[in-house]
Amino acid sequence: MLSYRHSFHAGNHADVLKHTVQSLIIEALKEKEKPFLYLDTHAGAGRYQLSGEHAERTGEYLEGIGRIWQQDDLPAELEPYMNVIRHFNRSESLRYYPGSPLIARQLLREQDSLFLTELHPSDYPLLRQEFQKDERARVERADGYQQLKSKLPPVSRRGLVLIDPPYEIKSDYQAVVSGISEGYKRFATGTYALWYPVVLRQQIKRMVHDLEATGIRKILQIELAVRPDSDQRGMTASGMIVINPPWKLEAQMNNVLPWLHSKLVPAGTGHTLINWIVPE
Ligand code: SAM
Numbered sequence: 001m002l003s004y005r006h007s008f009h010a011g012n013h014a015d016v017l018k019h020t021v022q023s024l025i026i027e028a029l030k031e032k033e034k035p036f037l038y039l040d041t042h043a044g045a046g047r048y049q050l051s052g053e054h055a056e057r058t059g060e061y062l063e064g065i066g067r068i069w070q071q072d073d074l075p076a077e078l079e080p081y082m083n084v085i086r087h088f089n090r091s092e093s094l095r096y097y098p099g100s101p102l103i104a105r106q107l108l109r110e111q112d113s114l115f116l117t118e119l120h121p122s123d124y125p126l127l128r129q130e131f132q133k134d135e136r137a138r139v140e141r142a143d144g145y146q147q148l149k150s151k152l153p154p155v156s157r158r159g160l161v162l163i164d165p166p167y168e169i170k171s172d173y174q175a176v177v178s179g180i181s182e183g184y185k186r187f188a189t190g191t192y193a194l195w196y197p198v199v200l201r202q203q204i205k206r207m208v209h210d211l212e213a214t215g216i217r218k219i220l221q222i223e224l225a226v227r228p229d230s231d232q233r234g235m236t237a238s239g240m241i242v243i244n245p246p247w248k249l250e251a252q253m254n255n256v257l258p259w260l261h262s263k264l265v266p267a268g269t270g271h272t273l274i275n276w277i278v279p280e
Contacts, residue, residue: 002120004166010048011061011097013264014238016068017224018164018195019103020256021240021249023081025160025191026107028246035111037154038104039161041144041179043116045123046130047088048097061097063226068263069094077256080107100162101127105134115151117142145175148183152190159187164195173203177210180243184216191244198237201229208277211241219277220245222253224261225270237270241277250274 009015029036048054050061068074069085084106088096098106101116108114114137118124124141131137148161161183165172180192198204211219225237242249257272 004168005054005120005123006044006099006166007048007052007054008058009060010055010099011050011065011094013060013064013224013226014195014197014235015097015099016064016260016264017222017238018240019100020078020081020260021193021222021242021253022100022160022162023084023103023107024077024249024252025193025242025246026104027080028248029158029160029191030107030109032158033111034158035109035113035156036158036160037151037156038108038112038114039147039151039154039159040101040104040114040116040164041147041162042164042166043101043118043127043139043144044099044164045118045120045126046099046101047126048099050094050097055097061094064264065097066094067266068260071263073259075256075259077252078260100164102130105131105137108136110136112136113154113156114138115147116140117144117147119143145179148179149186152183153187154190157187157189159190161190161192162195163192167197167199170203173207174210177207177214180211181214181216184214184243189244191242191246194241194243196239196241197235198223198225198229198239199233199235200231204239208241212278216243217278218244218280220250221273221275221277222257223271223273223275224257224264225272226265227269228271239273
């Protein structure tokens, strides 16, 4: 079942959180000259047109990137992410939203490499097209979870693995944990960033519990809720679970998360959270 299309959701509050964390991890990896691999297991189409039918139908970006991109009191932590947004939007209006592969493409250096997988028959060709001229990148129509076994460890022994499934099938909540566990067995020093939606809190509690049971250490959770938990349909919050986060990430997110919440949720509902699921 591949009915999920990220074009309906691109640039929403969950993308803002996800891509802020992604860009801070990439910037931290760039502090050393040594190359690294950026592995994106569920890469999506790459570029999203915000004036397109899909984005306009939901209008989600208006309550996400639309609320922050022209703020003049941006915290420094948002600069790398916002520079990428500006790169794709040179005029006054917000027309395009770059997904995680394009954010990585802009931030990575010549010596770094990208490996991207996407399964959707419509999104995969769009993604491949985006990277046709980029010699650092390989794009495959393949199952993202399999790459955690076959592509790790990277030759460079440094890397960020972004795992961002749509969770349209319930088994994704278990698949992410077993995928991470497989990846970690092969590449224990890598940074893994897992995105999750809060639709039913119980599903996340179970996933976190399963992650704790793997024995992996250094697991940081970062969450932004726009509404209180609910058992009605719909996403009330989203988060990133980061294994082996760069040492500055916790402090950086402590600085930026309250600002993000205040801009993304003017009504002040919901919450923010930064919590070590498992410390060092
Ligand atoms: N990471 C992207 C970003 O931040 O811009 C968004 C990705 S979207 C949330 C999830 C994507 O995973 C969808 O495009 C979907 O087609 C794709 N997908 C679903 N199952 C997959 C699988 N097993 N392997 C690879 N891609 C998959």
